[in-house]
Amino acid sequence: MQSINLTLEVWRQKSRNEPGRFVTYQTGPVSSDLSFLEMLDIVNEQLILADDEPIVFDHDCREGICGMCGAVVNGHAHGPEAATTLCQLHLRHFKDGDTIVIEPFRARAFPLIKDLVVDRSAFDNIIAAGGYISVNTGSAPEANSIPIPMPTAEQALDAAECIGCGACVAACPNAAAMLFTGARISHLALLPQGHPERTLRARAMLNKMDSEGFGNCRNERDCELACPKSISIRNIARFNREVIRALIRADD
Amino acid sequence: MPLDPKIPKGPLATKWDTHRFHCRLVSPANRRKYEIIVVGAGLAGASASATLAELGYRVKTFCLQDSPRRAHSIAAQGGINAAKNYRNDGDSIHRLFYDTIKGGDFRAREANVYRLAQISNQIIDHCVAQGVPFAREYGGLLANRSFGGAQVSRTFYARGQTGQQLLLGAYGALMRQVNTGSVTIMPRREMMDLVVIDGRARGIITRNLITGEFETHAAHAVVLATGGYGNIYCLSTNAMASNASAIWRAYKRGAALANPSFVQIHPTCIPVHGEAQSKLTLMSESLRNDGRVWVPRKPGDSRPPSEIPTEDRDYFLETQYPAFGNLVPRDVASRNAKQQCDAGKGVGDTGRAVYLDFHDPILRQGQEAVERKYGNLFQMYEKITGQDPRRTPMMIYPAVHYTMGGLWVDYNLMTTTPGLYALGEANFSDHGANRLGASALMQGLADGYFIVPITIGDELAQADLPEISTDSPEFNAAVAASTSRQEQLLGIKGNRTVLDFHRQLGHLLWENCGMAKNAADLQNALAMIPELRDEFHRNLKVPGTGQDLNQQLERAGRVADFLEFAEVMVRDALTREESCGCHFRSEYQTDDHEALRNDRDFNHVSVWHFNGEGVEPTLEKEPLLYDSVEPSQRSYK
Numbered sequence: 001m002q003s004i005n006l007t008l009e010v011w012r013q014k015s016r017n018e019p020g021r022f023v024t025y026q027t028g029p030v031s032s033d034l035s036f037l038e039m040l041d042i043v044n045e046q047l048i049l050a051d052d053e054p055i056v057f058d059h060d061c062r063e064g065i066c067g068m069c070g071a072v073v074n075g076h077a078h079g080p081e082a083a084t085t086l087c088q089l090h091l092r093h094f095k096d097g098d099t100i101v102i103e104p105f106r107a108r109a110f111p112l113i114k115d116l117v118v119d120r121s122a123f124d125n126i127i128a129a130g131g132y133i134s135v136n137t138g139s140a141p142e143a144n145s146i147p148i149p150m151p152t153a154e155q156a157l158d159a160a161e162c163i164g165c166g167a168c169v170a171a172c173p174n175a176a177a178m179l180f181t182g183a184r185i186s187h188l189a190l191l192p193q194g195h196p197e198r199t200l201r202a203r204a205m206l207n208k209m210d211s212e213g214f215g216n217c218r219n220e221r222d223c224e225l226a227c228p229k230s231i232s233i234r235n236i237a238r239f240n241r242e243v244i245r246a247l248i249r250a251d252d
Numbered sequence: 253m254p255l256d257p258k259i260p261k262g263p264l265a266t267k268w269d270t271h272r273f274h275c276r277l278v279s280p281a282n283r284r285k286y287e288i289i290v291v292g293a294g295l296a297g298a299s300a301s302a303t304l305a306e307l308g309y310r311v312k313t314f315c316l317q318d319s320p321r322r323a324h325s326i327a328a329q330g331g332i333n334a335a336k337n338y339r340n341d342g343d344s345i346h347r348l349f350y351d352t353i354k355g356g357d358f359r360a361r362e363a364n365v366y367r368l369a370q371i372s373n374q375i376i377d378h379c380v381a382q383g384v385p386f387a388r389e390y391g392g393l394l395a396n397r398s399f400g401g402a403q404v405s406r407t408f409y410a411r412g413q414t415g416q417q418l419l420l421g422a423y424g425a426l427m428r429q430v431n432t433g434s435v436t437i438m439p440r441r442e443m444m445d446l447v448v449i450d451g452r453a454r455g456i457i458t459r460n461l462i463t464g465e466f467e468t469h470a471a472h473a474v475v476l477a478t479g480g481y482g483n484i485y486c487l488s489t490n491a492m493a494s495n496a497s498a499i500w501r502a503y504k505r506g507a508a509l510a511n512p513s514f515v516q517i518h519p520t521c522i523p524v525h526g527e528a529q530s531k532l533t534l535m536s537e538s539l540r541n542d543g544r545v546w547v548p549r550k551p552g553d554s555r556p557p558s559e560i561p562t563e564d565r566d567y568f569l570e571t572q573y574p575a576f577g578n579l580v581p582r583d584v585a586s587r588n589a590k591q592q593c594d595a596g597k598g599v600g601d602t603g604r605a606v607y608l609d610f611h612d613p614i615l616r617q618g619q620e621a622v623e624r625k626y627g628n629l630f631q632m633y634e635k636i637t638g639q640d641p642r643r644t645p646m647m648i649y650p651a652v653h654y655t656m657g658g659l660w661v662d663y664n665l666m667t668t669t670p671g672l673y674a675l676g677e678a679n680f681s682d683h684g685a686n687r688l689g690a691s692a693l694m695q696g697l698a699d700g701y702f703i704v705p706i707t708i709g710d711e712l713a714q715a716d717l718p719e720i721s722t723d724s725p726e727f728n729a730a731v732a733a734s735t736s737r738q739e740q741l742l743g744i745k746g747n748r749t750v751l752d753f754h755r756q757l758g759h760l761l762w763e764n765c766g767m768a769k770n771a772a773d774l775q776n777a778l779a780m781i782p783e784l785r786d787e788f789h790r791n792l793k794v795p796g797t798g799q800d801l802n803q804q805l806e807r808a809g810r811v812a813d814f815l816e817f818a819e820v821m822v823r824d825a826l827t828r829e830e831s832c833g834c835h836f837r838s839e840y841q842t843d844d845h846e847a848l849r850n851d852r853d854f855n856h857v858s859v860w861h862f863n864g865e866g867v868e869p870t871l872e873k874e875p876l877l878y879d880s881v882e883p884s885q886r887s888y889k
């Protein structure tokens with residue numbers, strides 16, 4: 001364990017309607033074993049005791065799976081470590097004396113709520129438009145009645161690992177949601193259970209993505225690099241194929 | 253009136269079928285007239301909301317997070333049990349039932365557990381149909397792994413993120429109903445109170461976490477699926493927002509609590525590293541399938557693990573429990589790890605850790621096979637600790653993980669308050685004094701997909717449900733109470749932060765009401781909790797106001813409730829003068845340090861009723877009747 005001192009430049013904004021600005025904080029000595037969010041906890045404790053308002057940031061599981069946390073750290077969504085959510089980023093990746101710039105995920109479709117917290121309900125709306133297999137409870141066939149080749153199941157799971165954090169949108173110069181949407185589409189399109197609805201699903205989710213205000217994909221690949229779960233842009237290719245397939249099958 | 257668990261008559265195997273046949277039905281056309289509130293969007297809440305909406309009820313679903321997909325269920329790693337017997341290794345519904353009852357140390361209801369085992373297979377069918385990408389064999393059929401407390405291989409899994417995949421399935425089903433307009437989701441809402449009118453749950457008060465507004469919601473029935481309260485210990489494997497507040501509010505409005513002290517301490521978690529730590533990370537129990545647990549034979553042996561030869565290692569679970577080895581149930585594994593550390597054989601900087609070693613399985617099965625099963629867990633471990641478990645053994649230590657206690661429910665999952673249901677980890681129903689691995693996901697989904705959608709209709713069909721308004725005295729009083737609680741917290745303006753108090757409470761409980769308890773420590777805790785609570789209400793410092801997003805205020809409310817809940821938890825532990833499962837009272841142990849039950853005096857569920865502020869709660873006992881199994885001293889040797 002090592003003790004380091006950091007300077008933070010944090011985006012503070014009381015609400016959408018008020019202007020925001022960067023404010024500088026000193027962490028004082030903190031253990032390099034701490035997680036990034038634990039470091040923010042410490043800063044917040046100091047702020048509260050100094051009669052200041054603590055920094056508001058979203059988080060919950062703190063183990064990289066719920067997708068609740070996220071901020072842009074030194075220009076990178078979830079910080080500079082590859083394949084790592086902000087909550088799983090540890091201070092051992094920073095040096096004593098470093099300055100760290102922390103700001104919210106910025107995208108038209110993710111309006112700011114307060115400080116580092118943004119509204120990502122557009123993602124829920126995309127899923128509601130068709131990101132599921134329509135099966136009512138009670139109507140399922142026996143689980144082993146449809147064998148699925150192991151590599152197919154594994155690929156579906158690779159796509160299904162998406163945690164819906166929004167880093168892909170924040171990292172994209174066009175604030176597109178293609179990686180998020182493509183991951184869900186791929187997961188379901190790869191599985192035989194997802195086939196009956198694939199045409200409807202691709203169309204509905206594409207339309208919703210557009211109407212929620214996400215931009216267009218220009219193959220910048222920044223999303224894949226920022227993704228804490230390493231979701232591959234092959235899912236975008238598969239999404240595009242599904243959309244083309246849906247266009248050809250105008251009748252179903 | 254004494255508690256009636258409403259267990260259907262007849263043989264165990266046909267109770268659920270018979271009961272469903274006798275349940276009254278609400279006609280499809282009438283279901284639209286009923287509005288149901290579901291608080292919680294984890295596996296239990298999302299599955300219940302989706303299924304109720306599929307049936308035609310109007311549903312409103314609330315959660316704390318910005319999206320229902322982020323409920324704490326998402327973090328479940330290892331798997332979900334079902335009695336499919338795909339391995340042909342002797343599994344059956346009866347065996348899953350028996351293992352679960354035995355794992356719970358004979359402190360759960362037979363009828364509930366049997367039903368759970370029966371439903372388990374339908375859950376797997378349903379999840380596969382939803383597109384949950386479970387692990388498969390090369391032939392394309394579903395794969396299984398083993399979990400603690402079982403000698404058969406019945407756990408279905410999706411790498412180390414089974415909870416995520418199951419929750420995304422349930423979330424998809426939920427969002428499909430949002431799309432049809434049958435479900436309204438209310439994210440970033442916290443339930444502040446339950447509204448009871450004429451003895452029946454008729455609504456809730458919520459706080460909009462963004463605007464701070466108190467909102468009123470009326471309904472014909474209220475379902476709580478708000479998860480467990482393990483965070484009462486401050487450090488636990490639970491998500492940061494996990495809380496006791498929803499069930500505590502329900503308790504204070506008349507719903508009874510059952511076995512609040514039954515808390516599971518999970519053996520395989522990343523050890524505590526320092527004061528500023530905010531949570532403990534679980535390393536899935538599935539790792540014990542292959543990983544071998546050991547400590548140095550000699551106390552104080554400070555050699556690095558690679559330099560300790562086999563003869564100087566103690567594989568203590570394998571030697572003491574040859575039949576189950578590393579796969580003994582959690583309570584047994586946790587206690588043994590603690591005993592080793594207490595004896596000075598713990599490893600790591602703090603001496604509060606044991607090794608979990610993958611050297612042998614990697615040699616035997618190859619790196620790739622081991623990686624496929626545990627790759628993401630290894631990565632997670634490496635991220636947190638900076639060490640690679642492929643090269644050096646993991647260090648693990650027990651941590652608070654799951655609460656078997658919760659709101660008392662009858663066979664229909666209804667609490668003692670009519671119209672109020674509790675599902676998932678929020679109820680006490682199926683795990684007795686210790687939950688087996690991979691059984692919580694099963695229970696949450698059984699409750700939500702298959703049980704409550706049937707039983708709620710039966711009750712609604714016969715209930716007297718006059719029209720109510722959210723402008724009634726009951727709603728107004730509940731809003732006033734919530735407002736004044738909030739103002740009180742904001743008005744203290746003391747000198748200590750809520751995190752500071754939470755840590756102190758957690759420490760107090762871990763030391764006095766943790767892995768091993770005794771009467772003196774529990775008495776001590778019972779004296780200290782009210783003192784801490786008084787200080788909290790005199791010296792807490794909450795910044796900001798109640799009019800916007802204020803995370804400190806949210807946490808303050810939850811810790812205020814934990815400070816009250818703690819007392820009933822400790823009281824429960826104190827009055828249960830026996831050891832069973834996770835509830836280990838040092839005074840009651842066998843010669844070889846196993847939990848010593850006292851079936852004559854304690855073969856019951858401890859049910860606590862609220863009697864008003866500052867008044868001791870009443871303890872009522874629901875006797876447990878065993879017709880099909882013979883409670884025995886658990887043995888995993």
Ligand SMILES: Cc1cc2nc3c(=O)[nH]c(=O)nc-3n(C[C@H](O)[C@H](O)[C@H](O)COP(=O)(O)OP(=O)(O)OC[C@H]3O[C@@H](n4cnc5c(N)ncnc54)[C@H](O)[C@@H]3O)c2cc1C
Binds near residue numbers: 317328332491678694
């Ligand atoms: C790290 C970890 C790993 C696990 N692994 C496994 C496993 O492999 N197998 C297994 O079977 N079990 C496992 N468990 C246990 C299992 O995950 C949980 O018991 C289960 O998921 C709980 O589901 P639930 O639906 O009851 O509650 P949760 O998923 O906790 O959901 C609670 C919901 O209630 C909402 N809520 C809570 N309070 C309020 C309030 N006051 N107002 C409004 N909304 C509220 C939350 O927002 C959330 O939506 C694991 C648990 C942990 C911590």
Ligand code: FES
Binds near residue numbers: 058069086
């Ligand atoms: S807090 Fe859950 S992913 Fe970071």
